Amino acid sequence: MAVDTPARVAILGAGPIGLEAALYARFLGYDVDIYERGNVAENILRWGHVRMFSPFGMNRSTLGLAALRAQEEGYVPPGDDEFLTGLEYVDRYLLPLSQTDLLGDHLKLGIEVVSVGRPELLKGEAIGTEDRADSDFRILYRDSAGAEFIGTAEVVIDTTGVFGNPNWAGEGGLPAVGETALRDQIEYGVPDVTGSARSQYADRKTLVIGAGYSAATTVVALAKLAEDAPNTRVTWLVRQVTEAGPIMPIPDDRLPERASVTAEANRLASGASANVSFKLGMSLASVCYDETTGKFQVELAGEAKERDEFDAIVANVGCRPDNRIYQELQIHECYATSGPMKLAAALQGSRAGDCMVQKSHGPQTLTNPEPDFYILGAKSYGRNPNFLVSIGLEQIRDLFTIIGDREDLDLYKTAVTLLS
Ligand SMILES: Cc1cc2nc3c(=O)[nH]c(=O)nc-3n(C[C@H](O)[C@H](O)[C@H](O)COP(=O)(O)OP(=O)(O)OC[C@H]3O[C@@H](n4cnc5c(N)ncnc54)[C@H](O)[C@@H]3O)c2cc1C
Incomplete structure (x- = not known):
């Protein structure tokens, strides 16, 4: 649902989609906290030696390039047609992006999100109503020494991916x-x-x-x-x-x-x-x-x-979402993929052999019964392995048309003019 600035948006996970979502939110004037349990793009670093099959032009946003250029005039991005390894993608784009003034001070590294809930509402209360949004989210997080803390937010975007949560091999x-x-x-x-x-x-x-x-x-x-x-x-x-x-x-x-x-x-x-x-x-x-x-x-x-x-x-038997983070919230999960239900249904209806021909399925497929809680990125696909960064960028654009309450909001288009 629409949320006016200045509100606090918590982004869970600093992979490519978490960072890009945080950037979009900062450009719109939201307060942002990015919680990351490891280093920037930790999951990608774990397969950093593998050459990506999508070219860099599909893995970066115009907003990201604009932020990097504004930060450092001499920044030279990889060519749009370059096929980078995971490590090159992190070193040449995601890491510098995370260190820009827009994101650097908002990044909490080495912080694992354990659980998100609403302090005044149990899972089974105010079922499926927007009244649940009257109580801000409470985020339980843990630092690398094991100490636990509480954060709060009006909007939570879960981009914690799936890579750290593999399926079983039996x-x-x-x-x-x-x-x-x-x-x-x-x-x-x-x-x-x-x-x-x-x-x-x-x-x-x-x-x-x-x-x-x-x-x-x-x-x-x-x-x-x-x-x-x-x-x-x-x-x-x-x-x-x-x-x-x-x-x-x-x-x-x-x-x-x-x-x-x-x-x-x-x-x-x-x-x-x-x-x-x-x-x-x-x-x-x-x-x-x-x-x-x-x-x-x-x-x-x-x-x-x-x-x-x-x-x-x-x-190499695939991965699944870790849904413990939101088990106290009203998230309708697909019984086949464990992804959020509306998007899973749209994906099921548009099965394509080539993940490159996919499109985002529109803002409404990103909503959950829990108001202001969104799952984006690889985690939004559940066990479906076809997610691409380029889809995540479309999801971000779609999501902020809801949060920003403007159907035509598209900062990626606006950023193209900044770059030219
Ligand atoms: C070998 C391989 C090759 C790939 N090649 C491509 C490609 O060419 N093109 C492409 O588009 N996609 C590719 N992918 C898929 C790619 O990994 C995803 O598109 C992309 O990384 C998804 O980004 P994300 O931000 O959603 O999730 P991730 O990159 O998985 O990031 C999630 C982040 O959340 C953090 N996190 C997890 N749990 C918590 C928690 N509880 N608290 C705090 N932080 C947490 C993680 O540490 C991580 O940094 C490839 C995947 C693999 C495995």
């Missing part, structure tokens, strides 16, 4: 037997196997689970590592397969990085490398770690059962 999305105890020893991210994590994977045997772009990236990188370290072995576990292989190619894909990873992963799955063994229709049934040998003992389930042992396990 059958049917359940934890495999033994997996919960090994949560910290199994790798759920995209390790830099040819760089900083090389010693953990070179000439060793790795189980990779999953059939998305992250799994494809991991398998392709491990196969490359095997060219230098020939005893490197990979077993790639996939539940189902398309005609072309585990990764469905996008016809005439306009993103060369994505097309090449897809083609190479499918080639490896077809038996092109003696170092990669592809197992279709199998999943992880149980896992344990043998301290004496330093190896994972696993049982794989499919038509038959198999036992094997591995030096490392990389489970």
Whole structure:
């Protein structure tokens, strides 16, 4: 709902969408607090070695460029057609943006948001009414030493992403037997196997689970590592397969990085490398770690059962939103994706194979029964992995037409004139 300035807007998470939303709010004159549990763009830093498949022009806003130019006349952004690694994106755009006068003093790093609620209202009270907005939000947050504090805000935008909250690797999305105890020893991210994590994977045997772009990236990188370290072995576990292989190619894909990873992963799955063994229709049934040998003992389930042992396990099985932050608020979640319901329904109705052809679904799909609480960015897609930064920028523009109560409000368009 519309909220006049000066009101306090709390942004949860300083990833690209949190920073861009904070910037938009600052330009409009809101007071902003950005709570970030790690460093700026912490989640992107965790896969910083991976080259992004969307060009920089899709990953930055005109407002961001205008803020950076206003801060430092000599700022030279990456070219719009450059394909940056995650780390380059942070170093050359997100970090400088976070340090501008507009954002720098509003950023609370090393602060984890634990829970958000309304001090005078329980979850089940004033159901679905705007009366709930009479009581400001209360934000419980924790610093890195474990001390807890309370913040307040009139508007909360949750952009905490999903990357830190992986799915389970077992059958049917359940934890495999033994997996919960090994949560910290199994790798759920995209390790830099040819760089900083090389010693953990070179000439060793790795189980990779999953059939998305992250799994494809991991398998392709491990196969490359095997060219230098020939005893490197990979077993790639996939539940189902398309005609072309585990990764469905996008016809005439306009993103060369994505097309090449897809083609190479499918080639490896077809038996092109003696170092990669592809197992279709199998999943992880149980896992344990043998301290004496330093190896994972696993049982794989499919038509038959198999036992094997591995030096490392990389489970690229997707991520899900952590909804504990808003469990005391009235958020209607989709029963299939765990994303906010209105957007999930719109996404379901517009299923497209290529995430590049998506559009934002309009301001109303961003609203929740809880007034003034919004979920934007990767978290707004729930378990759906197709989110792109460019969609998040559209979401920000759409959201502030509601908060700012102006249907035609578009600071990104206005900023184009500032840049020219
Ligand atoms: C390997 C890989 C490659 C990708 N390539 C692309 C690409 O080419 N193009 C593209 O558009 N997208 C790409 N993505 C998706 C990309 O990660 C998202 O588009 C983008 O990072 C989403 O931004 P976000 O701000 O919504 O969330 P995130 O970037 O995940 O940021 C969330 C932030 O919230 C913080 N946080 C989490 N919980 C809390 C809490 N409780 N309290 C405080 N802070 C918290 C996190 O530390 C993090 O900094 C890729 C993803 C992966 C994994």
